[in-house]
Amino acid sequence: MSTRALFLLLASSVLFAAGKPNVIVVDQAGRGQFKTVQAAIDSIPENNHTRVVIEIRNGVYQEHLGLKKNFVTFRGQDRKKTRLEWEVDTSACPAPDRKEDQCASFLVNASDLRFENLTVENPSRKQGAKGVALSISGSSTRVAIVNADIVGYGGDTLVMSSRGLYYLSNVYVSGTYHIIVPRARAWVENSKFWCLGHRTCLFNEGIMKESDKLVIKNSTIDGPTEFGLGSYFRDAAWYFVDVTFGSNLMDLRIFKEKPSTPYEMKWGLDRVYFAGSKGPAYGWLGDNIAQSPMKDKRALTVAETLEGWKPE
Numbered sequence: 001m002s003t004r005a006l007f008l009l010l011a012s013s014v015l016f017a018a019g020k021p022n023v024i025v026v027d028q029a030g031r032g033q034f035k036t037v038q039a040a041i042d043s044i045p046e047n048n049h050t051r052v053v054i055e056i057r058n059g060v061y062q063e064h065l066g067l068k069k070n071f072v073t074f075r076g077q078d079r080k081k082t083r084l085e086w087e088v089d090t091s092a093c094p095a096p097d098r099k100e101d102q103c104a105s106f107l108v109n110a111s112d113l114r115f116e117n118l119t120v121e122n123p124s125r126k127q128g129a130k131g132v133a134l135s136i137s138g139s140s141t142r143v144a145i146v147n148a149d150i151v152g153y154g155g156d157t158l159v160m161s162s163r164g165l166y167y168l169s170n171v172y173v174s175g176t177y178h179i180i181v182p183r184a185r186a187w188v189e190n191s192k193f194w195c196l197g198h199r200t201c202l203f204n205e206g207i208m209k210e211s212d213k214l215v216i217k218n219s220t221i222d223g224p225t226e227f228g229l230g231s232y233f234r235d236a237a238w239y240f241v242d243v244t245f246g247s248n249l250m251d252l253r254i255f256k257e258k259p260s261t262p263y264e265m266k267w268g269l270d271r272v273y274f275a276g277s278k279g280p281a282y283g284w285l286g287d288n289i290a291q292s293p294m295k296d297k298r299a300l301t302v303a304e305t306l307e308g309w310k311p312e
């Protein structure tokens with residue numbers, strides 16, 4: 001056994017022997033258990049069932065991160081000064097074998113996670129780069145992102161491709177197209193989406209249940225130049241509640257694109273609902289939530305959207 005492997009084994013036995021929530025401190029200056037975030041992740045047991053908090057001190061951590069362990073909280077010291085950065089572009093995973101989760105700065109396949117008070121960024125600005133910052137895939141579910149910046153300059157900044165439950169609060173996401181990619185049930189509140197100029201800023205999909213939905217509430221969708229709101233390939237239900245849309249929003253309602261593989265729609269087209277919108281005077285931004293299965297915006301709650309999970 002190598003010296004590093006022995007150290008990690010001993011560290012894990014000390015940190016997790018008590019069976020209680022554990023705190024691991026990451027500090028680049030050496031004033032914590034580890035100097036890198038990945039080393040802290042590696043110290044967690046493979047089949048972890050106890051909440052682990054990785055407290056990350058301020059700094060720019062240039063690491064290509066991967067996580068396959070459950071019940072982990074990543075907590076930064078300062079939202080703007082605790083930065084997880086790694087540049088990945090499409091040349092790192094060339095077509096035809098390109099996969100979003102291989103092109104991300106931070107790759108996640110785990111459940112019961114929380115990201116808070118930090119920035120995750122893919123700084124790639126190369127032409128044609130997807131620019132995925134955080135990709136959550138596989139069987140991941142019950143993932144909360146709170147008081148965080150997820151920053152990209154291309155497409156698919158925040159990928160939520162697992163058919164799981166997602167909660168976002170006070171989150172900033174930037175990118176060019178499909179900057180968030182939820183594929184099941186997601187609740188977003190008090191957040192800001194910064195769209196860097198494309199006809200499809202947002203993406204949504206929910207094909208497991210008719211009640212799958214993306215809810216965006218009390219948030220802002222804006223950009224420095226003209227942008228379109230979003231698109232979908234398969235069944236998708238969208239709810240925009242008390243959302244402010246910037247003046248650069250195009251007069252282009254959310255539309256269906258052709259999927260890469262054949263798909264038969266189960267629950268109909270144009271399941272896009274608005275209540276209390278503020279922004280350009282486009283007719284399609286008017287209140288139509290009464291036509292939705294929920295009927296009234298007051299029926300939309302975290303508990304209903306996330307099937308009883310209470311992330312807050």
